[in-house]
Amino acid sequence: SFELLNKFRDPELCGKVLETLRTELSGGLRFMEVCGTHTVAIFQSGLRSLLPEEIVHLSGPGCPVCVTHESEVNAFLDLAGRDGVIMATFGDLMRVPGHQGRNLKKAQADGARVKVVYSPFDTLKLARENPGDLVVFIGVGFETTAPTIAATMKMAREQGIGNLRVLCFHKTVPAALEALLADERAGIEGFILPGHVSAIIGLEPYRFIADKYGKSAVIAGFEPLDILQALLSMVRWRNAGEARVVNSYTRIVSDAGNAKAREIMYEVFQPTDALWRGIGCIPGSGLEIRPDWESFDAGKEFGIVIEEGPALPGCKCGDILKGIKRPDECPLFKKACTPANPVGPCMVSTEGSCAAYYKYKLD
Numbered sequence: 572s573f574e575l576l577n578k579f580r581d582p583e584l585c586g587k588v589l590e591t592l593r594t595e596l597s598g599g600l601r602f603m604e605v606c607g608t609h610t611v612a613i614f615q616s617g618l619r620s621l622l623p624e625e626i627v628h629l630s631g632p633g634c635p636v637c638v639t640h641e642s643e644v645n646a647f648l649d650l651a652g653r654d655g656v657i658m659a660t661f662g663d664l665m666r667v668p669g670h671q672g673r674n675l676k677k678a679q680a681d682g683a684r685v686k687v688v689y690s691p692f693d694t695l696k697l698a699r700e701n702p703g704d705l706v707v708f709i710g711v712g713f714e715t716t717a718p719t720i721a722a723t724m725k726m727a728r729e730q731g732i733g734n735l736r737v738l739c740f741h742k743t744v745p746a747a748l749e750a751l752l753a754d755e756r757a758g759i760e761g762f763i764l765p766g767h768v769s770a771i772i773g774l775e776p777y778r779f780i781a782d783k784y785g786k787s788a789v790i791a792g793f794e795p796l797d798i799l800q801a802l803l804s805m806v807r808w809r810n811a812g813e814a815r816v817v818n819s820y821t822r823i824v825s826d827a828g829n830a831k832a833r834e835i836m837y838e839v840f841q842p843t844d845a846l847w848r849g850i851g852c853i854p855g856s857g858l859e860i861r862p863d864w865e866s867f868d869a870g871k872e873f874g875i876v877i878e879e880g881p882a883l884p885g886c887k888c889g890d891i892l893k894g895i896k897r898p899d900e901c902p903l904f905k906k907a908c909t910p911a912n913p914v915g916p917c918m919v920s921t922e923g924s925c926a927a928y929y930k931y932k933l934d
């Protein structure tokens with residue numbers, strides 16, 4: 572309800588928690604928020620400028636567009652030029668740059684058939700209306716979007732739609748967090764875990780953060796009070812010499828997650844290794860289409876190979892996604908790279924850290 576929501580935005584309550592946080596904070600705290608929506612919430616609410624200086628805020632690899640590997644971008648750009656192919660995509664992929672500044676928007680201007688859809692289910696209609704073409708949906712995103720795409724494939728099969736394909740570049744969050752923790756350069760001391768992904772996977776897959784790495788993590792909502800309380804909890808646990816993984820977003824996320832959504836997702840997809848932009852290959856951190864569903868697999872049909880290649884020259888997105896650098900430490904930030912003229916994906920997506928730094932004028 573609005574009343575409940577207002578409570579989580581109440582300036583007086585937030586002020587009190589902030590004060591307590593200042594008092595109890597001993598030493599700094601380097602925390603990372605994993606979800607692009609948290610990134611935007613932290614900037615938009617003004618929290619970032621209110622937090623004590625010793626709290627270092629890092630934006631992690633939670634923006635699906637930002638972590639889509641350049642080789643994956645080049646793969647869908649190549650497909651977009653083919654005869655008989657209609658590419659279907661979420662709008663935020665349109666301006667992601669691949670090779671030599673190419674992107675889907677430019678490909679569209681050059682005649683490629685690219686359709687922006689708002690839901691994967693829209694591709695069913697598109698496929699029905701274009702029986703002589705292949706409709707290829709670009710599947711990016713985490714455990715939040717993958718179940719909907721799996722459900723779309725199931726519906727296509729039930730409805731006998733034979734010309735829908737999925738280019739499957741889905742990624743899963745916990746394995747990426749483990750890769751970040753294993754890289755000590757970022758020195759991450761705690762995570763604010765993504766609300767939407769956690770609503771699907773629940774609390775269990777994050778336990779290793781405390782058990783194996785001795786760090787804390789909180790599944791938190793997107794309101795200022797949610798975020799402040801998560802930070803205060805992490806500070807308190809650390810002061811007490813503890814590490815915990817806790818779900819504080821119980822008004823939306825159940826500890827068990829959404830078993831039905833996971834069932835649909837794993838009926839169609841299975842874990843595989845995946846390349847993350849700037850991070851490289853993370854074992855078991857991606858989803859691929861199961862052999863039973865191979866007739867939907869655009870990657871197999873077109874022989875697409877995803878491999879490490881040269882990164883975008885000068886772009887530091889990789890280091891930013893790993894928490895090693897901040898956007899304003901990239902030499903191209905606000906100079907060669909702006910939202911109107913993005914060099915890397917972190918500046919393209921509204922949920923990307925570089926775009927957030929730019930928009931909220933932090934440098």
Ligand code: SF4
Binds near residue numbers: 901909913916
């Ligand atoms: Fe890449 Fe631009 Fe961000 Fe630099 S400012 S890391 S070039 S997206």
